[in-house]
Amino acid sequence: MPYVIQVDAIALAGNMFTAGCYNAVGPTAALSEAAAAQTFTATKPTLLFINPAGSGYNCYLTNLELFQTGTVAGARPNIMMAYDSGNRYSSGAAARYPVNKMAGGRTSAVSLYQGQNASLVTATAATAFVKYFTGRDFLQTVTAVNEIAAQTFDFCGSVVIPPGFTFLVYLIANTTGMTYAWNLDWFERNP
Numbered sequence: 636m637p638y639v640i641q642v643d644a645i646a647l648a649g650n651m652f653t654a655g656c657y658n659a660v661g662p663t664a665a666l667s668e669a670a671a672a673q674t675f676t677a678t679k680p681t682l683l684f685i686n687p688a689g690s691g692y693n694c695y696l697t698n699l700e701l702f703q704t705g706t707v708a709g710a711r712p713n714i715m716m717a718y719d720s721g722n723r724y725s726s727g728a729a730a731r732y733p734v735n736k737m738a739g740g741r742t743s744a745v746s747l748y749q750g751q752n753a754s755l756v757t758a759t760a761a762t763a764f765v766k767y768f769t770g771r772d773f774l775q776t777v778t779a780v781n782e783i784a785a786q787t788f789d790f791c792g793s794v795v796i797p798p799g800f801t802f803l804v805y806l807i808a809n810t811t812g813m814t815y816a817w818n819l820d821w822f823e824r825n826p
Contacts, residue, residue, distance in 0.1 A: 649740030652733040654747050655818035677761045680803040682817060683748040685722050688799035690744040692823035695792035702785050702816040713807040714786060719765040723801040724748060728756040797826060
């Protein structure tokens, strides 16, 4: 119960945010975008979440939802996450924009990038600080048209991205690229 009360207070203060593949600037953002087939490469994440050094806020990740929206030949896609010091963004991908869950709330300083089609995110090399976690397969996979396989991670604020750090998500489909959608929620508080 205390967690729910605290989250409500944070939301009312205008410090809860969401982002996903649906909220790019402009009305033509696609719900699902294909990631090229890949094996794990530290410099090719699918999603990049950057809390810039001067933001003044810790970002507490609360929920990440990943949706596989098209069939993938071969084994189920694998999911891996990491956090690292510094801004790991180098080039490529589509920018996505945080949305405050309170109408009229402040703007987040966070930058997000999503790899899509031929434009994968290119990250800089991992630092000595990098921590990889949550390597697992999708629990189910799409086998027919109009199916969606979902994987949800409820962090409940336990993954903290401080100013000057990057959160990375890797969706690894070894045989063919996967078509996916995603949503990430977090709240921000002064360190």
